Amino acid sequence: MKTFLLIASFPDSLIKFRGALLRALVAKGLSVHVAAPDISSAASVREELVLMGIQVHEIGLQRTGTNPLADLRAVLEMQRLMRKIKPDYVLGYTIKPVIYGSIAAWLAAVPKRFALVTGLGYAFTGEASGKRGVLRQLIQRLYRFGLSRCHKVFFQNPDDQALFRDLGLLSDVVPSRVVNGSGVDVAEYPTRPFPDALSFLLIARLLGDKGVREYARAAQMVKRKHPEISFKLVGWIDDNPDAIDPQELDEWVRSGTLEFLGKLADVRPAIEESSVYVLPSYREGTPRTVLEAMAMGRPVVTTDAPGCRETVEDGVNGFLVPVQSVDGLANAMARFVESPELMGRMGQSSRQIAEDKYDVRKVNDFMLSEMGI
Structure with missing residues (x-):
């Protein structure tokens, strides 16, 4: 049985944004694991994942902030987790799981390493000056290193894909694909009549x-x-x-x-x-x-x-x-x-x-x- 590890930065997103993907992986017969910070305190999310047959792991990844020691600890913790569960595939989404998850998967010699860039966030919008400019340079360097350790990178729109290529954040030897966002379950969001008042x-x-x-x-x-x-x-x-x-x-x-x-x-x-x-x-x-x-x-x-x-x-x-x-x-x-x-x-x-x-x-x-x- 092949093993798949999905790394997130926010527990709620595992169900809301990746629930259908996780169910599809389970249906394919894979042993599915997820890792995210603070997931032990997200009881309803953890319970739903377990009911889906998914194994849940908590990691000490800080979703925001630029503490290098904390981020290094998170990389080493994810590396240890991967050496333990030996995943065949790793996929990280959002900034830190993409960067640090990819590095950890490379260090752990995971056979298939993937990243999903779901948006560029604070560091890529607005003026590139002052604190935001310094942060942008740091994140770009980290992206360049982390993505070079991936086998394929997914983007959710062609503009982000082109920007990463133009900035040299994604080397020519790493293939990339554009997917249509996270998708939506159209059956769970049925058409409804308009309200009386606009x-x-x-x-x-x-x-x-x-x-x-x-x-x-x-x-x-x-x-x-x-x-x-x-x-x-x-x-x-x-x-x-x-x-x-x-x-x-x-x-x-x-x-x-x-x-x-x-x-x-x-x-x-x-x-x-x-x-x-x-x-x-x-x-x-x-x-x-x-x-x-x-x-x-x-x-x-x-x-x-x-x-x-x-x-x-x-x-x-x-x-x-x-x-x-x-x-x-x-x-x-x-x-x-x-x-x-x-x-x-x-x-x-x-x-x-x-x-x-x-x-x-x-x-x-x-x-x-x-x-x-």
């Missing part, structure tokens, strides 16, 4: 780079002419240098600009109760929330940015707007207010694109084939 929704970690501030300012512009329209926000303030200040959020809620729904374990009710999904992000891998909204038949307003632009055919299932353009975002949302008949046609197109391009089974079949499984 409303907009953004689901995201509350970071500047997610376009949360642009969403709030555009909402203010639209509400001046259409005060009855509601703008909903789902998410949480993350431990990130780019995080929204809690006072900003409080002011948006106090002024009536945004309706804050907090962090939701299940976003389907929020999508069902909204008319149009909005994501003004500066850059993504492929945004899972957009795929979920598309599957449920919602038109999308997002940015003409890497990872985002792949999900929307402008004028077909939504609108693309320039990155950081408050005016462009407000104008796109106002088009639905002034022409609500657009929602039905564009919502149907969203669902069709989700079924044709982003069905999680198609995405996972492609990845498994590319890994030789």
